[in-house]
Amino acid sequence: MSVQSKHFLNTPESLVLDSLQGLCTQNPQLSLDTQDKVVYLSSRDRSKVALICGGGSGHEPAHAGFVGKGMLSAAVCGNIFASPNPAQVKRGIDLVENDKGVIIIVKNYTGDVLNFGLAKEQYAAQHPDKADRAKFLIVGDDVAVSKSQGKIVGRRGLAGTVLVYKIAGALAERGGSLDEVYNVAEWVSQNVGTIGVGLEHCHVPGTAAGESHLSGSEIEIGMGIHNEPGNRRLSPVPPLNELIKQLLENVMSTSDSERSFIPFKGKGDKVVLLVNNLGGVSELEVGGLVREATKGLQERGATVERVIAGTFMTSLNMPGFSLSVLLLPDGHGGAPSASDILKLLDDVPDAPGWKWTSRSTPGQPTQKQTAARTQAAAGHTTKLKAEDPKAFIEAVKRACAALIKEEPEITRMDNIAGDGDCGLTLKDGAQSVLREVEAGRISGDDVVGSMIAISRVAEEQMGGTSGALYSIFFSALAQGLQLTNPNRATEVSASLWSSSLSSALAKLYTYTRARPPSRTLVDPLDAFVTTLSGQKNFASAVKAAADAALHTRDLEAKAGRSAYVEGDRLKTERVADPGAWGVRTILNAFLA
Known part of the structure; x- marks a missing residue:
């Protein structure tokens, strides 16, 4: 095809x-x-x-x-x-x-x-x-991503x-209040399962003409919405009624230990069905999908309370579809009632993607250009001084200089363990931080503002996953310095640094599933923060981080760049994780 x-x-x-x-x-x-x-x-x-x-x-x-x-x-x-x-x-x-x-x-x-x-x-x-x-x-x-496969990164988001x-x-x-809306959103997210299926991948405009990924007799089950491969292929393409049965089993099985995510009971379940066109399926076929999916649910003993069908979340023009099944609450466990969920589902929004047409005269193509984005204001942040402002800024400079000097070695590591850009990414960030120091935007007289400035540098100048991780951490550190300061101190004490670092690490962990030992930068970072919190000794914490970074040489890659590298090569080369080595380099420089 x-x-x-x-x-x-x-x-x-x-x-x-x-x-x-x-x-x-x-x-x-x-x-x-x-x-x-x-x-x-x-x-x-x-x-x-x-x-x-x-x-x-x-x-x-x-x-x-x-x-x-x-x-x-x-x-x-x-x-x-x-x-x-x-x-x-x-x-x-x-x-x-x-x-x-x-x-x-x-x-x-x-x-x-x-x-x-x-x-x-x-x-x-x-x-x-x-x-x-x-x-x-x-x-x-x-539900196509098994529990073992997704234990670090989790399942993908679909329709x-x-x-x-x-x-x-x-x-x-x-x-509804903020908590009420969030709680119902979270509940729905935990009780809906989706499976996708495609006859072929899609083509991204501006890229080279694609080649067929599937033969004319094949179908792929478990596809994502970015051309990610599925978890299995079938040949020949089965009749629709047989295919739908397999898909519903994937979503609703309670016996598959790898894919039983939602507590379906079987007979007696009340459900909402969403049939979603991934972009390239005709309306004629969508009608057949709705019929067979509804019939399949009824044959499993479920009561279909609502059927929603159409084009909601596509993969450009992918010739495929997805089925989503929402298990309605049974009145137990403090969940919202099924009738309340259905009422909310039945409310008619004024949004074009939800079977919507405008009630007003169509407008003309917009010519209005909104104002250019300006640098984010500092907001109402708390101004805190370092105990020794001069020593603070000298430590920042040493860390930047150390990263710049270490770039060739980190690049060498990343050529083996990743995609080769980690050293240059850290060097770019370090050089940008030095420029911020020279401009006075990073100083020992305003530690919170300095952390926000470093976060912005990581976001804008580093980029990639490392930049995002560093930026989240330093943003969270700025928060921690303000929110874990109950005595309203005007200087950052050792104890305030410790509590704020712990808070920042906890925030970071809400956005990455990597946990030590994982062969990522979180290994030395976690070792440093945990040791500092427990022993209250900076030198011991730096040593713990250095040991953790060195130990990544012998770890199996569970997350990060190295997860995609052939494992035997990492064992043979015994190269440390470059991101972890970057954290080690920074902390060692602060200790000097």
Whole structure:
């Protein structure tokens, strides 16, 4: 089967923005920040909880198509299949933040979790008084990813995420509190399962013409929405009724120890069915899918309370579909009632992606350019001095110099254990931090502001996963210095450093599943923070971190860049993890 590689567009580079402008033309109630690709409600009730989502483009109508009254307040859009950067997300938060609170909902993909999470932490660091009014929810509903396979990274987010948007958005529109809306969103995310299936992969505009991944007689089950391979192939393609039975078994099985994620009982279950077109399936076929999926559920003894079908979360023009099954509550365990969930599902949102047409005259293509994004203001941060401001800044300079000097060795390590860019990434970050020091934006007289500045450098100058991890950590450290300072001290004591570092590590762990021993930078970082917290001795903590970094030479890669490297090579070379070595280099320099 051939992959469609021709598209209707001006240029591949302009396609996302052209599409978003078309959406706002169709629905004049929406506005578009053209620089940051944020679609948001032009006028919204700021006395109600705001919901913000987003991710890579190419999944239309997700995510921008669900912005509307009764659903989402804003969507932040990246390039095709690429997460938006934290600055874009931060702009989205700024556009919808209010006193009632903001909930950020993302699908479980590393880029989305890190970049949206970083933006949330930056917002909290700059506005500590509002930190408890910004919540973060990760949705992973893909049952094709087994428990063993996903024990570190978790399951991918698929079309079931749209049900989270819909139900949570309806409750927010009804005036639900921040906790009420978050709790119902979390409940839905934990009780919906999705399985995808495709006849072929899709083609990304602007890339070389694709080749067939499947033969004319094959079908792939368990596919993601970014051309990720499934967990098995079938040949020949089975009749639809047989295929649907297999898919429902994947979603609803309670005997498969690797894929039993939702507590279905079998007979007596009340469910909601979502049949989602991945982009390239005809409406004629979708009707057949609805019939067979509903019939299959009824044959399993389930009562189908609602059927929702159409194009909700695509993989561009992939010839495939997904089935999502939401298990409604049975009235036990403190869950919301089934009738309440159905009422929220039945509320009609004013959003085009949810079977929507505009009630007003279509607008004209937007020509309005929103103001360029400016550097984030410091907000109402607490100003804290280092106990020895001069020694603090000299330590920062030593750490930067050490990273720059160590770049060739870290690059050598990463050429073996990763993709070869770790040394240069850390060097770029170090050089940028030195420039911030020279400009006076990093100083011992304002430690909180310095941590925020370092976080911004990591975000903007380093990039990649390492940049996001460092940026989240330093943003969280800025928060900790302010929020774990009950005595309102004006100087950062050793105990305040210790408690703030512990708080920052805990925050980081909400955005990465890596835990020591994992052959990642968290190994020495965790060793340092834990030892410092327990022994209250900086030199001992640095030694513990150095030992942990060295020990990564002998560890199996469980997460990070090395997880994709052939294991025998790592054992033969006995090279330390380059990210861990970078942390060791920084801490050793601080000890000097």
